[in-house]
Amino acid sequence: MDYYEIGQRIRKVRKAQQLSQEQLAEKIGISTTHMSHIETGNTKLSLAVLVSLATVLNVSADTLLFQSSDNQKIGAFNDIQEVFDSCTPQQAKVLVEVIKSTKTAMDKYI
Numbered sequence: 001m002d003y004y005e006i007g008q009r010i011r012k013v014r015k016a017q018q019l020s021q022e023q024l025a026e027k028i029g030i031s032t033t034h035m036s037h038i039e040t041g042n043t044k045l046s047l048a049v050l051v052s053l054a055t056v057l058n059v060s061a062d063t064l065l066f067q068s069s070d071n072q073k074i075g076a077f078n079d080i081q082e083v084f085d086s087c088t089p090q091q092a093k094v095l096v097e098v099i100k101s102t103k104t105a106m107d108k109y110i
Contacts, residue, residue: 004041028052
């Protein structure tokens with residue numbers, strides 16, 4: 001496991017949410033120094049801290065642990081879930097059909 005890479009992903013999400021290290025550390029109950037060490041990969045984070053980070057940052061633990069296209073898919077699924085959560089059942093059915101049609105067209109042309 002590359003703790004530096006995990007720390008950098010945590011840092012990226014933290015900054016995207018406009019939180020300082022101090023603010024995030026306070027929210028999860030650790031010191032700012034410990035938060036800094038996590039982000040730089042100088043310390044291994046515990047499972048409890050990982051879960052707290054994911055909860056406070058409102059991302060999955062996978063988003064913090066793993067890189068690349070898997071994170072993009074997870075992010076897309078989360079975005080889609082938010083849209084579906086605000087839909088009526090009839091709207092959700094229409095959206096599913098639109099997504100299927102779009103995927104078919106992408107398969108054909110891309």
